[in-house]
Amino acid sequence: MPTSRPLSICWLRRDLRLHDHAPLALATAESQAVAVVFILDRVILDALENSRDRRLTFIHRSLCELDSKLRAHGSMLIVRTGDPAEEIPQLAQELGAKCVYTGKDYEPYARTRDAKVAQSLFESGIDFVAVKDSVVREGGEVLSQERNPLRVYTPYRKSWERSFEPERDAAEHQVTLAHLVQAKEIPEQYKTSLPSLNDLGFEEVDLWLSPGEDAALEKLGQFAPQMHRYRELRDFPAAHATSGLSVHLRFGTISVRKMVRLALSQTSEGAETWLREIIWRDFYQDILFHFPDVVERPFQRIYDDLEYPGEQDHFSAWCEGKTGYPLVDAAMRCFNATGWMHNRLRMVVASFLTKDLLIDYRQGEAYFAAGLLDFDLASNNGGWQWASSVGADPQPYFRIFNPILQSVKFDPEGKFIREWCPELSHLEGEALHFPARASEFELLTANVELGKNYPKPIVDHATQKERAISLLAVAKSTGSE
Numbered sequence: 438m439p440t441s442r443p444l445s446i447c448w449l450r451r452d453l454r455l456h457d458h459a460p461l462a463l464a465t466a467e468s469q470a471v472a473v474v475f476i477l478d479r480v481i482l483d484a485l486e487n488s489r490d491r492r493l494t495f496i497h498r499s500l501c502e503l504d505s506k507l508r509a510h511g512s513m514l515i516v517r518t519g520d521p522a523e524e525i526p527q528l529a530q531e532l533g534a535k536c537v538y539t540g541k542d543y544e545p546y547a548r549t550r551d552a553k554v555a556q557s558l559f560e561s562g563i564d565f566v567a568v569k570d571s572v573v574r575e576g577g578e579v580l581s582q583e584r585n586p587l588r589v590y591t592p593y594r595k596s597w598e599r600s601f602e603p604e605r606d607a608a609e610h611q612v613t614l615a616h617l618v619q620a621k622e623i624p625e626q627y628k629t630s631l632p633s634l635n636d637l638g639f640e641e642v643d644l645w646l647s648p649g650e651d652a653a654l655e656k657l658g659q660f661a662p663q664m665h666r667y668r669e670l671r672d673f674p675a676a677h678a679t680s681g682l683s684v685h686l687r688f689g690t691i692s693v694r695k696m697v698r699l700a701l702s703q704t705s706e707g708a709e710t711w712l713r714e715i716i717w718r719d720f721y722q723d724i725l726f727h728f729p730d731v732v733e734r735p736f737q738r739i740y741d742d743l744e745y746p747g748e749q750d751h752f753s754a755w756c757e758g759k760t761g762y763p764l765v766d767a768a769m770r771c772f773n774a775t776g777w778m779h780n781r782l783r784m785v786v787a788s789f790l791t792k793d794l795l796i797d798y799r800q801g802e803a804y805f806a807a808g809l810l811d812f813d814l815a816s817n818n819g820g821w822q823w824a825s826s827v828g829a830d831p832q833p834y835f836r837i838f839n840p841i842l843q844s845v846k847f848d849p850e851g852k853f854i855r856e857w858c859p860e861l862s863h864l865e866g867e868a869l870h871f872p873a874r875a876s877e878f879e880l881l882t883a884n885v886e887l888g889k890n891y892p893k894p895i896v897d898h899a900t901q902k903e904r905a906i907s908l909l910a911v912a913k914s915t916g917s918e
């Protein structure tokens with residue numbers, strides 16, 4: 438056995454931090470020498486098409502920070518590249534580990550991978566312990582009175598709230614840092630340092646937010662004094678009034694329990710509303726856990742055969758932010774430039790794609806999945822199915838966002854539009870929200886030439902709204918469960 442003390446492994450995946458870390462806390466409570474391991478998963482990396490994928494920069498920098506922190510405690514991060522289903526059992530055997538601890542991941546790929554890892558470890562007499570960490574309440578914990586999964590958010594939330602116990606569900610899981618394996622105890626051949634992004638086939642890119650747990654904790658700290666105004670301001674993209682923590686939550690550079698504790702520490706409508714958003718996240722994880730086929734098909738089976746008549750060049754215009762509807766275009770350009778989009782805008786562009794352009798929600802979902810820094814299978818799928826009215830507890834199909842009214846209401850001064858559509862920045866009032874209805878004089882004085890430096894609307898909202906309602910109504914009445 439390579440180390441003098443019985444060793445365990447804590448395998449990190451979506452939990453790149455040292456604070457409030459359930460699997461690492463358990464590992465360091467039960468074992469005197471815990472090796473912290475990360476596998477650069479080739480199965481996931483090879484499926485990424487964009488060598489400038491921002492998520493790789495985020496992960497890479499977060500791992501560098503984590504490694505430095507571990508080194509400051511005399512330990513180090515062990516990094517390997519390959520298929521975790523092979524790498525973890527092999528490493529555990531080679532290091533003579535007694536147990537592998539990890540945080541549960543509820544996505545279908547992860548569940549299959551973890552079952553394989555558990556089986557291989559079992560065959561070698563090594564324990565595999567997966568604990569809840571990335572969510573507050575996991576699938577199966579929040580049920581109806583008849584003990585069935587809940588398909589609608591409000592009853593889910595009420596049940597979540599009724600059965601929530603702060604000491605159990607939001608307690609801090611403190612890591613015993615003294616029980617990390619010391620770097621000098623790790624045999625040389627396992628002291629593999631983190632490969633560069635170039636070596637992995639990716640490029641380093643600029644990010645709009647700082648990766649790593651220090652930055653995440655700082656962001657949480659900045660949000661705390663603003664939280665009481667969350668309810669009032671959260672729908673205004675230019676107000677920057679949401680926490681911006683979704684990327685950190687995705688990679689686990691922040692603990693969701695720490696966020697919950699912050700919400701519970703204040704009594705304000707803002708804090709209550711914010712907690713309810715975190716419950717939405719649990720809700721979509723719950724849906725994915727109980728109904729994994731939502732990844733492929735609508736939650737509501739009656740829409741299984743729905744065929745969307747939308748045109749592919751409209752999809753391209755949507756992707757590029759060239760639809761002629763400024764709020765939609767500004768949102769898509771912001772997304773393309775940063776990999777992030779405000780929640781109100783995600784709802785607006787998703788509604789526009791599926792109900793104004795009549796394009797299958799799965800195309801938009803895939804476009805988001807490829808580019809979102811905070812991409813999370815459950816929330817993205819849930820959000821798209823909600824907006825296109827085919828999901829669990831969706832937006833009613835006859836309620837269709839008017840992209841112009843949404844713009845007037847949620848970007849009243851046009852700050853957000855001006856930032857991302859600078860060619861419109863000299864327009865004022867309604868003309869800015871929908872230049873196609875501006876007078877020739879307004880366009881001329883603002884240097885806007887429709888069809889030249891800003892597109893004419895690619896569809897007419899009123900016409901498309903009627904088409905969408907009848908398409909969905911027919912599908913609803915003819916589809917079968």
Ligand SMILES: Cc1cc2nc3c(=O)[nH]c(=O)nc-3n(C[C@H](O)[C@H](O)[C@H](O)COP(=O)(O)OP(=O)(O)OC[C@H]3O[C@@H](n4cnc5c(N)ncnc54)[C@H](O)[C@@H]3O)c2cc1C
Binds near residue numbers: 721779805817
């Ligand atoms: C079409 C569509 C796609 C989406 N795709 C994703 C995605 O891939 N990843 C993702 O994390 N969120 C997704 N969301 C939800 C939401 O837009 C983001 O979580 C939110 O914008 C993140 O910003 P924030 O961290 O400032 O959130 P805050 O407003 O500060 O909320 C705090 C946290 O609550 C959670 N949350 C907030 N709103 C929602 C919601 N509607 N559904 C689920 N969780 C929520 C997030 O984890 C968020 O970080 C999507 C929404 C829609 C409509």
